[in-house]
Amino acid sequence: MRVITRHTALLVGAAALGLAVVAFAQGAPPPGAGQPHPHGVFGRLLNALGQQPFILLFLIVAGGYALGKVQVKGVGLGSTAATLLLGLVVSLWAFQAFHVTYAIPEFTSTVFFNLFIFAIGMKVGPQFIGGLQREGRHLLVLSLLVPLLSSVLVYLSKFVFDLQPGLLAGILSGANTATPGFGAAQSALAGGGVKLPAGATLEAARANLTTSYALLYSISMVLFTVMTKVLPSMFGRDAAVDAKAMEKVLAGEHQSALPGTAESFLRGSMPVDVRVFRVENPEVEGRSLSQLSPQAPRVGIERVLHAGRVYLPEDGLVLHRGDEVAVAGPVGLLMTGPQRIGPEVEDSRLRDIRFETMEIVAHKSDLVGHTLGEIALHEGHGLYLNALFRGGDELPIARDVVIRRGDVLRVTGSRRRLDALQKRVGKVVRPSLVTDIITLALGVALGALLGAITVPVGGVKFSLGSAVGLLIVSIALSILRTHNPALGGPFPEAARELLEDLGLNVFIAILGINAGAGVASAVAGGTLAPILIVGLVAALVPPVIAWMVGQYVMKMNTAVLMGAVAGARCNSAGMRAAQEATGSIIPAIGYPVTFAVSNLLLTLICYLFALMG
Numbered sequence: 001m002r003v004i005t006r007h008t009a010l011l012v013g014a015a016a017l018g019l020a021v022v023a024f025a026q027g028a029p030p031p032g033a034g035q036p037h038p039h040g041v042f043g044r045l046l047n048a049l050g051q052q053p054f055i056l057l058f059l060i061v062a063g064g065y066a067l068g069k070v071q072v073k074g075v076g077l078g079s080t081a082a083t084l085l086l087g088l089v090v091s092l093w094a095f096q097a098f099h100v101t102y103a104i105p106e107f108t109s110t111v112f113f114n115l116f117i118f119a120i121g122m123k124v125g126p127q128f129i130g131g132l133q134r135e136g137r138h139l140l141v142l143s144l145l146v147p148l149l150s151s152v153l154v155y156l157s158k159f160v161f162d163l164q165p166g167l168l169a170g171i172l173s174g175a176n177t178a179t180p181g182f183g184a185a186q187s188a189l190a191g192g193g194v195k196l197p198a199g200a201t202l203e204a205a206r207a208n209l210t211t212s213y214a215l216l217y218s219i220s221m222v223l224f225t226v227m228t229k230v231l232p233s234m235f236g237r238d239a240a241v242d243a244k245a246m247e248k249v250l251a252g253e254h255q256s257a258l259p260g261t262a263e264s265f266l267r268g269s270m271p272v273d274v275r276v277f278r279v280e281n282p283e284v285e286g287r288s289l290s291q292l293s294p295q296a297p298r299v300g301i302e303r304v305l306h307a308g309r310v311y312l313p314e315d316g317l318v319l320h321r322g323d324e325v326a327v328a329g330p331v332g333l334l335m336t337g338p339q340r341i342g343p344e345v346e347d348s349r350l351r352d353i354r355f356e357t358m359e360i361v362a363h364k365s366d367l368v369g370h371t372l373g374e375i376a377l378h379e380g381h382g383l384y385l386n387a388l389f390r391g392g393d394e395l396p397i398a399r400d401v402v403i404r405r406g407d408v409l410r411v412t413g414s415r416r417r418l419d420a421l422q423k424r425v426g427k428v429v430r431p432s433l434v435t436d437i438i439t440l441a442l443g444v445a446l447g448a449l450l451g452a453i454t455v456p457v458g459g460v461k462f463s464l465g466s467a468v469g470l471l472i473v474s475i476a477l478s479i480l481r482t483h484n485p486a487l488g489g490p491f492p493e494a495a496r497e498l499l500e501d502l503g504l505n506v507f508i509a510i511l512g513i514n515a516g517a518g519v520a521s522a523v524a525g526g527t528l529a530p531i532l533i534v535g536l537v538a539a540l541v542p543p544v545i546a547w548m549v550g551q552y553v554m555k556m557n558t559a560v561l562m563g564a565v566a567g568a569r570c571n572s573a574g575m576r577a578a579q580e581a582t583g584s585i586i587p588a589i590g591y592p593v594t595f596a597v598s599n600l601l602l603t604l605i606c607y608l609f610a611l612m613g
Contacts, residue, residue, distance in 0.1 A: 038100060046093070046098055050094065060083060060513060061083060063083075064509060068083065079505055081573065088222075103514060109506070114444055118443060120474070144598075145545070146569055147176065154172045155168070161534065162530075170185065170208060171213075177220060178599060180602070182213050184607040195611070195612070212527075215528075218515045219535070220535065224566075224574050225574050225577045227543070231547055239578070240559075272329060272384045275326075276325065278344075279319050281341055288317060300313070301313045301326065302382060302416070303353070310349070327341070328382045358429060359410050360411060361484055363406070367409070372388075372399055384411065386412055390408075436488055439477070447466065450473060451469025467572075468599055542569075564590030566595075568598045575591045
């Protein structure tokens with residue numbers, strides 16, 4: 001089935017691309033001509049999809065995911081680039097062959113893109129701090145190098161090509177997929193302070209800006225996404241191996257996943273187990289559980305089988321010869337102490353006890369001010385302390401460690417033991433499949449508000465933009481959750497991954513679907529060649545140079561470098577492609593800093609380019 005799916009996707013993609021090429025060869029309808037009525041099966045189908053944009057959008061998303069799985073000699077586009085390419089091809093085909101124009105509201109793409117950015121920040125917060133501490137200067141250099149070099153190349157092109165007003169800013173923002181830069185250029189043109197040559201109009205400048213931006217955004221997005229995957233092998237690096245190496249370095253600092261992170265409740269082998277013993281030791285027979293507990297504070301009796309009846313343990317419960325007891329605790333302890341009870345019973349109905357892991361934030365007197373040894377004696381029966389955190393840092397576990405207010409303890413045990421512990425110590429954090437929508441909605445709103453704040457400097461209004469604002473808020477929230485995992489409610493990894501994948505690919509699909517008419521206009525206007533030449537040089541040459549600087553001069557980790565270059569190119573799809581290529585979240589460490597700085601710099605330069613006409 002998988003082979004059939006890949007072959008089908010490849011055939012569909014090839015057929016669509018071929019039909020689009022045929023449509024281009026036929027040429028667009030001449031300006032001013034009446035719109036031809038869609039004819040034939042394909043014409044009616046494409047026109048019907050234009051009337052049902054919801055269906056069109058998710059057909060493109062589904063087709064893009066299928067096409068993205070196709071690989072030729074181990075190299076594939078990936079879901080993001082394939083979705084953009086498929087959307088652009090279908091849009092061009094509809095416009096060129098049948099003059100059907102698609103226009104999905106930009107608000108829809110904004111919603112999904114913002115959800116994607118927020119999901120990225122919620123994942124990468126703690127790693128971002130570690131990466132910034134190691135690579136801060138290097139990230140700053142790359143975030144300046146790429147946009148400045150790209151701007152110089154675009155500016156110099158005006159001495160080679162006769163570029164019309166609006167094209168400089170459109171080419172620069174589109175080649176770097178810098179939406180805030182495009183918005184700044186639009187503001188400059190709307191302000192009326194643009195110096196236009198004789199015969200030029202503001203309407204024509206706006207059209208040039210929009211067309212060049214849409215065309216280059218789509219094409220450079222696809223090409224850069226593919227280039228991101230092949231850059232490491234071009235320069236003799238194995239990005240996946242380097243990503244694993246960086247993960248080991250980060251794991252060396254945090255042997256256990258930090259509280260509130262996606263991996264905090266993901267565990268491999270269980271640290272505790274259950275073994276069943278028959279009471280035959282005279283020293284145990286006739287004694288109550290309260291008398292036996294101090295002798296083994298780190299293990300606990302979970303159930304007792306007496307005279308064919310199962311009893312839950314209570315302090316006054318007395319053990320008799322022949323009783324079977326289920327003992328829970330760390331595996332190492334179960335290998336030694338409990339044998340004093342008697343021989344182990346291989347087959348017993350007492351063994352079926354399920355364990356859970358939860359996190360406790362110390363704020364009550366039952367924990368605060370006590371040592372781990374004291375807590376184990378009074379609270380630790382049948383419980384296992386996985387990890388201890390203070391201020392986002394993991395502490396070594398030792399009997400004399402004193403618990404302070406705000407410390408986070410990760411504990412594994414039976415549900416009954418954990419429920420009892422929760423009643424004594426207060427609120428705990430358990431793994432959950434429920435997402436806290438309040439935190440999600442307020443976080444997205446706050447990030448967008450932060451990005452919308454403008455600061456006027458010399459007539460230019462600077463703003464972070466919603467993407468940068470959302471990154472800041474979500475990274476801050478994810479870092480705060482490592483100090484207090486109860487902050488903001490549950491945010492399970494499955495929900496976060498859905499927001500990340502669906503958010504980006506719906507945004508990309510809308511971009512491709514809406515770009516067809518603008519690309520066709522560039523072809524009809526005869527400006528396609530200079531836009532493509534200048535734009536592709538500005539889009540692809542600076543990242544290659546930045547890569548060489550990062551690899552050979554700054555000796556950066558390959559996976560971090562992939563994310564840093566993608567951020568400097570303001571290319572979220574490239575960062576996602578880097579994650580796909582490495583099978584790791586590590587590229588996201590280098591992305592936020594370069595993305596933010598590059599966006600701010602390109603916003604200013606695009607504004608100035610637009611004023612230049």
